[in-house]
Amino acid sequence: xxxxxxxxxxxxxxxxxxxxxxxxxxxxxxxxxxxxxxxxxxxxxxxxxxxxxxxxxxxxxxxxxxxxxxxxxxxxxxxxxxxxxxxxxxxxxxxxxxxxxxxxxxxxxxxxxxxxxxxxxxxxxxxxxxxxxxxxxxxxxxxxxxxxxxxxxxxxxxxxxxxxxxxxxxxxxxxxxxxxxxxxxxxxxxxxxxxxxxxxxxxxxxxxxxxxxxxxxxxx
Amino acid sequence: xxxxxxxxxxxxxxxxxxxxxxxxxxxxxxxxxxxxxxxxxxxxxxxxxxxxxxxxxxxxxxxxxxxxxxxxxxxxxxxxxxxxxxxxxxxxxxxxxxxxxxxxxxxxxxxxxxxxxxxxxxxxxxxxxxxxxxxxxxxxxxxxxxxxxxxxxxxxxxxxxxxxxxxxxxxxxxxxxxxxxxxxxxxxxxxxxxxxxxxxxxxxxxxxxxxxxxxxxxxxxxxxxxxxxxxxxxxxxxxxxxxxxxxxxxxxxxxxx
Numbered sequence: 001x002x003x004x005x006x007x008x009x010x011x012x013x014x015x016x017x018x019x020x021x022x023x024x025x026x027x028x029x030x031x032x033x034x035x036x037x038x039x040x041x042x043x044x045x046x047x048x049x050x051x052x053x054x055x056x057x058x059x060x061x062x063x064x065x066x067x068x069x070x071x072x073x074x075x076x077x078x079x080x081x082x083x084x085x086x087x088x089x090x091x092x093x094x095x096x097x098x099x100x101x102x103x104x105x106x107x108x109x110x111x112x113x114x115x116x117x118x119x120x121x122x123x124x125x126x127x128x129x130x131x132x133x134x135x136x137x138x139x140x141x142x143x144x145x146x147x148x149x150x151x152x153x154x155x156x157x158x159x160x161x162x163x164x165x166x167x168x169x170x171x172x173x174x175x176x177x178x179x180x181x182x183x184x185x186x187x188x189x190x191x192x193x194x195x196x197x198x199x200x201x202x203x204x205x206x207x208x209x210x211x212x213x214x215x216x217x218x219x220x
Numbered sequence: 221x222x223x224x225x226x227x228x229x230x231x232x233x234x235x236x237x238x239x240x241x242x243x244x245x246x247x248x249x250x251x252x253x254x255x256x257x258x259x260x261x262x263x264x265x266x267x268x269x270x271x272x273x274x275x276x277x278x279x280x281x282x283x284x285x286x287x288x289x290x291x292x293x294x295x296x297x298x299x300x301x302x303x304x305x306x307x308x309x310x311x312x313x314x315x316x317x318x319x320x321x322x323x324x325x326x327x328x329x330x331x332x333x334x335x336x337x338x339x340x341x342x343x344x345x346x347x348x349x350x351x352x353x354x355x356x357x358x359x360x361x362x363x364x365x366x367x368x369x370x371x372x373x374x375x376x377x378x379x380x381x382x383x384x385x386x387x388x389x390x391x392x393x394x395x396x397x398x399x400x401x402x403x404x405x406x407x408x409x410x411x412x413x414x415x416x417x418x419x420x421x422x423x424x425x426x427x428x429x430x431x432x433x434x435x436x437x438x439x440x441x442x443x444x445x446x447x448x449x450x451x452x453x454x455x456x457x458x459x460x461x462x463x464x465x466x467x468x469x470x471x472x473x474x475x476x477x
Contacts, residue, residue, distance in 0.1 A: 024292050057344075128421075130421060132423075136224045160344045
């Protein structure tokens, strides 16, 4: 048997396009003992030490592609047993349901739903707010978590989304943001951590979050 | 606490070098795009726009490699525009590491392309670039029209109506350039910026005419822009991104510092 093997982070590729920046950012945050593998192979996901579920585009296509490629059992197994992180549409895919595309049932790992901001979204003072929610917004940490280590509560992360998560269990909310109203942007339970923003586009704090994930043992 | 307004430095790239801008007769060399992008990233730019202004399509491969090189080192959003005409062009740029693509002339000649692109890649990565010029005379109600070919060819399309149509077709963001102001350093055309920003529900980036930091402030406070784009004021060290952000924050605008 080999003496020293590399720790593997599997980035799940389910055909929704560009994972270049996610993989590059993880590589940037990783040390020489970590290998980043972009894969659509359930066996590779199963063998990985950590798994990252990205998400791009519309929820219906995301869920359909996960199912079409037979990845759902591998995703569920990974969520049951190893450090697992989901980003952007990835967090929405872990909810029970999303109202995007006329309503789509999701993987139901977290209790709660993804709702539309609406095309007539307004701030509390009546100011019009653009949708998608696009740009850098402040994330308030609502839970102590190893993945927040070295990142200040209130740090800004890059968002681009029109649907937002409403958590069914408030104890699982790890971070919130305000855009017209407060909403959940990070969920955590056991070895699973999910965020609405894009760490790979969030400069130093985003890279820190990935670094924390690469070193996370999966304990809250 | 809330969403910050964005500052987006724009790299106009011709034959693999950052140049001062399309409208300038004496194109000044401002360096290697990868080095320039890294510098702006370090200075705290909120995004970077890479505009390929190479006249011939021969060098598209060079652009792909540059986008790859930038995306491997710069972990903020990157928009790539110039010469995007087909879904295949978009796919190549996204695979190279672009987060969004800017569609300009192709949208004018084939609006359905915007719908096709948004359906295939998602609205979040489709930026429609609009080049507008004021066509109303003094004393008449304001009216702006879409121009192509660097502001030389009128299209007869009303800029505000066009912007609404692009959003209906799936544009996730509008990059609005005033062709009257581009290269003048006299400030944004605040009228058209405000008219379009108030007419659509997606973010609007103001572009064209920035000569000083006060112009950036006005783009947001009077033009109601969600983001401001500038090129030459940053390229030659007149101002840093950080200075620009501090000035905007001091004017009461929420920024990421």
